[in-house]
Amino acid sequence: xxxxxxxxxxxxxHWPQEPEVQMKFAHFLIxxxxxxxxxxxxxxxxxxxxxxxxxxxxxSREELLSxxxxxxxxxxxxxxxxxxxxxxxLTFKSxxxxxxxxxxxxxxxxxxAKDQDLEFSCAFVRExxxxxxxxxxxxWTDGLKGTKEYLQQEISELKAKEIELxxxxxxxxxxxxxxxxxxxVVNFEGDILSLNQKFIDMWQVPESxxxxxxxxxxxxxxxxxxxxxxxxxxxxxxxxxxxxxESYDILELKDGRVFAHxxxxxxxxxxIIGRVWSIWDITESKRTEEALRLNAARFRTLAETTxxxxxxxxxxxxxxxxxxxxxxxxxxKEELLxxxxxxxxxxxxxxxxxxxQTEAAKFEYQEMNILTKNGTERWLACAVATxxxxxxxxxxxxxxxxxIDITDYxxxxxxxxxxxxxxxxxxxxxxxFLSMVCHQFRNPLNIVSxxxxxxxxxxxxxxxxxxxxxxxxxxxxxxxxxxMLDDILFFSKAESAKLNFEPKPLDLVKFCNDLVAxxxxxxxxxxxxxxxxxxxxxxxxxxxxxxxxxxxxxDNAIKYSPSNPVVELKLSCNKKKVxxxxxxxxxxxxxxxxxxxxxxxxxGSNIDNIPGTGLGLSIIKTLVDLHQGQVFVxxxxxxxxxFTVMLPVLK
Numbered sequence: 001x002x003x004x005x006x007x008x009x010x011x012x013x014h015w016p017q018e019p020e021v022q023m024k025f026a027h028f029l030i031x032x033x034x035x036x037x038x039x040x041x042x043x044x045x046x047x048x049x050x051x052x053x054x055x056x057x058x059x060s061r062e063e064l065l066s067x068x069x070x071x072x073x074x075x076x077x078x079x080x081x082x083x084x085x086x087x088x089x090l091t092f093k094s095x096x097x098x099x100x101x102x103x104x105x106x107x108x109x110x111x112x113a114k115d116q117d118l119e120f121s122c123a124f125v126r127e128x129x130x131x132x133x134x135x136x137x138x139x140w141t142d143g144l145k146g147t148k149e150y151l152q153q154e155i156s157e158l159k160a161k162e163i164e165l166x167x168x169x170x171x172x173x174x175x176x177x178x179x180x181x182x183x184x185v186v187n188f189e190g191d192i193l194s195l196n197q198k199f200i201d202m203w204q205v206p207e208s209x210x211x212x213x214x215x216x217x218x219x220x221x222x223x224x225x226x227x228x229x230x231x232x233x234x235x236x237x238x239x240x241x242x243x244x245x246e247s248y249d250i251l252e253l254k255d256g257r258v259f260a261h262x263x264x265x266x267x268x269x270x271x272i273i274g275r276v277w278s279i280w281d282i283t284e285s286k287r288t289e290e291a292l293r294l295n296a297a298r299f300r301t302l303a304e305t306t307x308x309x310x311x312x313x314x315x316x317x318x319x320x321x322x323x324x325x326x327x328x329x330x331x332x333k334e335e336l337l338x339x340x341x342x343x344x345x346x347x348x349x350x351x352x353x354x355x356x357q358t359e360a361a362k363f364e365y366q367e368m369n370i371l372t373k374n375g376t377e378r379w380l381a382c383a384v385a386t387x388x389x390x391x392x393x394x395x396x397x398x399x400x401x402x403x404i405d406i407t408d409y410x411x412x413x414x415x416x417x418x419x420x421x422x423x424x425x426x427x428x429x430x431x432x433f434l435s436m437v438c439h440q441f442r443n444p445l446n447i448v449s450x451x452x453x454x455x456x457x458x459x460x461x462x463x464x465x466x467x468x469x470x471x472x473x474x475x476x477x478x479x480x481x482x483x484m485l486d487d488i489l490f491f492s493k494a495e496s497a498k499l500n501f502e503p504k505p506l507d508l509v510k511f512c513n514d515l516v517a518x519x520x521x522x523x524x525x526x527x528x529x530x531x532x533x534x535x536x537x538x539x540x541x542x543x544x545x546x547x548x549x550x551x552x553x554x555d556n557a558i559k560y561s562p563s564n565p566v567v568e569l570k571l572s573c574n575k576k577k578v579x580x581x582x583x584x585x586x587x588x589x590x591x592x593x594x595x596x597x598x599x600x601x602x603x604g605s606n607i608d609n610i611p612g613t614g615l616g617l618s619i620i621k622t623l624v625d626l627h628q629g630q631v632f633v634x635x636x637x638x639x640x641x642x643f644t645v646m647l648p649v650l651k
Contacts, residue, residue: 036125040110044069044076047120056127058099072096074103084112084121093128180280185266186213187274202259202281227252244272257283309380311401316342319398328405330373347371368403379410501626503540503650508578510536512571515547519554528554532571539578540650545623552616553582553643559610561586561640576649583642589635597633606637620645
């Protein structure tokens with residue numbers, strides 16, 4: 001070998017090939033390299049490290065074998081370690097921290113290996129100190145960029161929260177200003193932190209006044225408005241803002257108003273920072289309360305002294321009775337007010353209608369049948385009303401029943417009904433009898449009338465002058481007797497309610513003209529003047545009942561006016577009534593006779609020999625009643641009479 005050549009000399013020496021020798025060479029080789037090398041197991045646990053790794057990290061081999069790569073790799077969780085198995089090897093840069101805390105940049109190459117069932121990774125690390133500044137700047141820049149984005153997001157969230165907070169504050173301010181309660185918040189020093197306009201309005205606080213416990217003018221202002229300033233000082237002014245109790249008090253003002261006052265600690269994050277005062281006007285409620293007490297006292301005084309039986313019922317139980325109830329029922333107050341079953345007392349209730357419903361709208365009228373303690377039935381006429389808020393019974397409505405004993409009246413009514421039923425039966429019997437008598441009289445009367453007609457035809461002319469007047473008397477008597485039978489039969493029908501009321505539209509002007517013409521043709525000499533404001537007047541009236549009313553009035557006016565047979569019939573309409581008026585200038589009716597004028601078969605004391613049955617006016621009265629109308633008379637002896645009939649206009 002030349003001295004200038006660098007060559008390897010060949011040796012005939014043969015090195016041993018045993019595994020143990022090879023392992024020593026491998027160990028020597030890996031620990032002699034300047035680059036850090038190590039093997040990693042599951043969870044990046046150190047399985048093997050060389051000397052360069054110990055020098056680089058400043059940890060001993062024993063310390064490193066008890067650690068993981070994540071303990072020294074600052075950016076360990078930034079790398080995607082799962083790619084090692086799929087790609088078999090990775091190369092990347094990362095920062096490492098030494099035992100003394102120094103951070104340096106290194107490039108790591110890591111390879112995935114598997115030997116039988118053992119899986120591990122082999123890594124080689126080379127320090128890149130010259131790139132640390134570049135990496136740090138990049139990391140710092142990236143960090144600043146991330147921080148900027150984070151800050152921008154935080155600012156956006158803060159703005160959204162600020163808007164939400166402003167909306168909440170606006171809602172809170174609106175709520176405080178719209179409430180009917182005056183609200184004040186006071187701090188430790190006694191200064192007003194917040195108050196609403198209602199508090200200022202309630203106390204009528206002037207703008208120049210400083211609201212603070214440290215202001216003497218403020219204290220004087222409130223004291224001058226109160227009836228009891230000492231109570232105000234004790235309950236409000238001298239109470240510390242730091243007090244942790246709640247209080248409720250009543251403040252009476254000199255002008256008659258009454259305020260309710262409530263205070264409680266103002267707590268923020270479990271610390272008392274002041275006190276909240278709430279004040280509201282309870283003047284009306286106090287007056288109402290006093291009125292309720294007064295009403296209750298008056299009610300009890302009235303109920304205890306009245307003879308009317310008074311019950312107060314709440315739900316299904318009696319909550320009050322007066323002494324009259326005890327006397328009526330035979331039960332004591334203790335028996336009725338202690339779990340008493342109302343069904344044992346009240347057997348039945350029946351609602352009654354009243355004529356003037358408007359005035360009685362607050363009450364319901366009932367007829368009650370009750371059973372007393374000794375088993376006797378009694379009847380009460382009751383006024384029933386609901387007392388809601390008038391009397392204080394735990395704030396629940398109470399039904400009040402005030403009744404008077406009508407048992408005697410009920411028995412009298414029963415007897416009267418029985419008497420009326422008998423009278424009705426007698427009336428029906430009388431009507432039946434009259435009808436039968438009329439029919440029985442009609443047959444012989446017809447025979448007399450027919451015979452009289454035959455006699456008139458057979459009378460000899462020589463005896464005609466003597467017999468003719470007699471026959472005329474017979475004819476007249478027969479007609480009067482026939483009319484009398486017709487009147488009796490019509491009256492019996494009207495009295496026994498056998499006439500039906502059937503109103504229909506009728507032209508009253510035409511009807512009266514026709515009736516007047518008919519009467520004037522049959523009665524001579526006579527004159528009937530018909531007067532009407534309208535040329536046509538339509539009304540719903542029963543024609544078959546109206547005709548006998550007016551015909552009887554006109555016939556009577558003519559019959560009882562022998563010296564002056566001029567009669568006036570007047571028709572007019574007043575609001576919802578039709579008015580017929582018949583006026584004569586006849587003999588008149590005395591005041592005493594007018595009282596009984598419409599009684600059946602009654603005739604005036606001054607009629608002399610004027611024929612009649614005394615049924616005409618009675619029939620008129622019955623027919624007018626069927627129309628639910630009225631009839632009355634104005635008369636003077638020797639001057640004349642005026643009969644007026646008023647009939648309602650039906651639709």
